Amino acid sequence: MKNKEVASVLYEIADLLEIQGVEFKPRAYRKAAQNIEGLGTDIEELASQNKLEQIPGVGKAIAGKIKEYLESGRLRKLEELREQIPVDIRALTSVEGIGPKMVKTLYETLGIKTLDDLERAAREGRIRQLKGFGEKVEQNILENIAVARGRQHRFLLGYILPEARRVLEILKPHVEKIELAGSIRRRKETIGDIDILAVSSHPEKVMDIFTNMKNVEKVLAKGITKSSVRLDSGIQIDVRIVEKKSFGSALQYFTGSKEHNVAMRKIAIKQGYKLNE
CATH class of the missing domain: 3.30.460.10 (Beta Polymerase, domain 2)
Known part of the structure; x- marks a missing residue:
């Protein structure tokens, strides 16, 4: 089943939209992703029967994106978002304490796109200079980067x-x-x-x-x-x-x-x- 794979794609769209400051849509994508994860039915089977919109939280627009991804293995909306926000969202949010909002701040203020960028900025003492961060947050980020690198997933x-x-x-x-x-x-x-x-x-x-x-x-x-x-x-x-x-x-x-x-x-x-x- 591709349920987890499709859900992961929708979660990434939600995260990137949140970084852009888009309202409401991130929540809609996450709700759809959560319900797809909990399905007892193969999502490809539902798509072949044109029943995607029967999934709670999946409307016409999201159903269209799911069908596009299942048929082609690609999703134009996700590719556009990745071009607009060229950050490795999965790697950055694998660090404990870093979510989409913090990724947005780090990207907009320090140009951080990757885990290497994040580690470099922390070691150079640039993160502590940001409003609301400080030395302790910077040190925690450094420690958690090491943990993230040693783990397969967060x-x-x-x-x-x-x-x-x-x-x-x-x-x-x-x-x-x-x-x-x-x-x-x-x-x-x-x-x-x-x-x-x-x-x-x-x-x-x-x-x-x-x-x-x-x-x-x-x-x-x-x-x-x-x-x-x-x-x-x-x-x-x-x-x-x-x-x-x-x-x-x-x-x-x-x-x-x-x-x-x-x-x-x-x-x-x-x-x-x-x-x-």
Whole structure:
């Protein structure tokens, strides 16, 4: 199925339109992309039956673009936007903390188009001079560039949150409690992976259901208290089962950030306590 591929194209259009300052359309493209991701039907099949407009959020204009892409493997609108805004949107937004709005600022003020441009500007101290940025933001960007280069993918929050919520819905009937954790819970603009915490008296059953979901591409690890999978979208999901009495503490710990947890541990030590997950 080309559902993920088509959704990715629509997300890129949304990001580039947002950089241009276009109102309303980015939201429309993202809504269409999210609904296409969640389809249980092959989008090529819907296109062949002229049923694209039956997909929620897909009107005549977007349906026409989807059909153009499926038939030719190209999309004139996307090519035009890439010419108008020659930035590597996927690479730049793979850096944690950088979304389309920040890409727009960096491009318009410093001419940053690529990850190399971004790293060069940060090392030269040019980013800290921008209004609303500062030395700390610049240092975080440098650190996160290194992380981004070492990872195959990062995902925009708007792209991955609906997928995370679908996993929650699959597991909810089999657990007592379940919540998203990590950077997706903190609503960071870009997400490296998805962390889920749950409480269940039947952890083996939960892990069986989790690792056998239809969109699981590969099971990376499987245990009674922790399992990891990679979905066909490329995102990794980790599910941890914890005791009910530890759920609150574990949720706080695994939500982070790392700096938050370090600060909390220092406070605990000063009070004569020990703090762990």
